[in-house]
Amino acid sequence: MAVGCISLLEKTVLASAALTQFRGATLAGAAVSAAGNGYIAAVGAVSGARTTVTVLGTCIAEAGAAVSANALLEFDSSGRVVTRSSGAIVGRAITAGSAAGAQIEMLVIPN
Numbered sequence: 001m002a003v004g005c006i007s008l009l010e011k012t013v014l015a016s017a018a019l020t021q022f023r024g025a026t027l028a029g030a031a032v033s034a035a036g037n038g039y040i041a042a043v044g045a046v047s048g049a050r051t052t053v054t055v056l057g058t059c060i061a062e063a064g065a066a067v068s069a070n071a072l073l074e075f076d077s078s079g080r081v082v083t084r085s086s087g088a089i090v091g092r093a094i095t096a097g098s099a100a101g102a103q104i105e106m107l108v109i110p111n
Helices: none
Strands: 006-014 039-041 050-062 072-075 081-083 091-093 103-108
Touching (some): 039 103
16 A cells, blocks of 8 residues: 555644654654654754644654554654554554555544
């Protein structure tokens, strides 16, 4: 299954740190912390630049490890999504990813 994006709501943020496309970002423009709350940067940005984060809908996200379809997701220390163990639930995998670095489609769960 191909990955895609149906963004229902995006928020423009001013990056307070370098943000990587398809990885976690906060509405304050910072990179997310491991197991923390956040959303997905639709476009990467350098500190001080404006970018958008997907806060509702589906989006492409970078996996930090193998992820099964339908798994609940949280962020790892690099802002990639991984299967939830105890952190904040930030999404649900729509497609599976076979290894770290895979691009998956996820349903964003606002938090």
